[in-house]
Amino acid sequence: MNQNTSNDFLQVLGLFKEHIEDILSQEGNILVEENVSIPIEETLDKVKKEINNCQKCKLSHNRTNIVFGVGNEKAKLLIIGEAPGYDEDIKGEPFVGKAGQLLTRMLIAINMKRSDVYITNVVKCRPPNNRNPLNEEISTCEPYLLKQLNIIKPKIILTLGNFAAQTLLHTSTGITKLRGKFYFYHDIKLLPIFHPAAVLRNSNLRKPVWEDLQLLRDEYQKL
Numbered sequence: 001m002n003q004n005t006s007n008d009f010l011q012v013l014g015l016f017k018e019h020i021e022d023i024l025s026q027e028g029n030i031l032v033e034e035n036v037s038i039p040i041e042e043t044l045d046k047v048k049k050e051i052n053n054c055q056k057c058k059l060s061h062n063r064t065n066i067v068f069g070v071g072n073e074k075a076k077l078l079i080i081g082e083a084p085g086y087d088e089d090i091k092g093e094p095f096v097g098k099a100g101q102l103l104t105r106m107l108i109a110i111n112m113k114r115s116d117v118y119i120t121n122v123v124k125c126r127p128p129n130n131r132n133p134l135n136e137e138i139s140t141c142e143p144y145l146l147k148q149l150n151i152i153k154p155k156i157i158l159t160l161g162n163f164a165a166q167t168l169l170h171t172s173t174g175i176t177k178l179r180g181k182f183y184f185y186h187d188i189k190l191l192p193i194f195h196p197a198a199v200l201r202n203s204n205l206r207k208p209v210w211e212d213l214q215l216l217r218d219e220y221q222k223l
């Protein structure tokens with residue numbers, strides 16, 4: 001290749017690179033050093049703004065606050081409960097009542113802090129009188145949870161109670177049978193355990209919960 005041909009070739013390569021960058025920026029992506037495109041619009045703040053004043057299901061009628069989620073946005077562990085309760089609805093923060101205090105103690109028992117993890121629920125608004133969320137409410141709210149998952153990209157998901165496990169694992173099997181082992185949600189390890197509120201009601205659940213927390217601790221320490 002003579003000098004002129006080589007210069008022409010480099011010029012064409014440069015134009016081609018500019019063209020690709022134009023296309024990516026028009027599609028709402030940015031080009032990073034390793035030529036990996038990242039959607040610009042997906043941040044927790046943006047999803048939180050999007051959810052603000054959501055009226056997509058009937059749970060909007062009685063709520064005081066939407067309970068979006070709280071914690072470390074780069075957490076390796078994402079904890080997903082079922083729905084906000086009375087205290088959470090008032091404060092707009094998940095797991096701040098008695099069950100939340102127990103969750104904090106459960107984390108401390110395996111040498112973790114709330115600030116290490118991100119905590120949210122399957123549905124973001126409190127069901128009236130703390131009833132179970134309905135299937136249509138879960139499916140309407142699920143896209144918000146999936147966006148949170150996609151942004152946080154945890155290494156492990158801990159689900160609390162029936163609904164979080166059943167929603168992510170697409171199963172009707174109950175938590176009593178599901179608990180005690182890891183599953184995969186796409187390529188993320190998922191451990192279903194009893195909800196702390198259930199443990200407060202039934203002290204017999206303390207033993208299986210402690211066994212499951214040890215499984216979680218061992219897996220987390222490998223990260």
Ligand code: SF4
Pocket residue numbers: 051054055056057058059060066123124125137140141
């Ligand atoms: S539960 Fe979810 S979908 Fe229903 S109103 Fe609240 S934020 Fe919207």
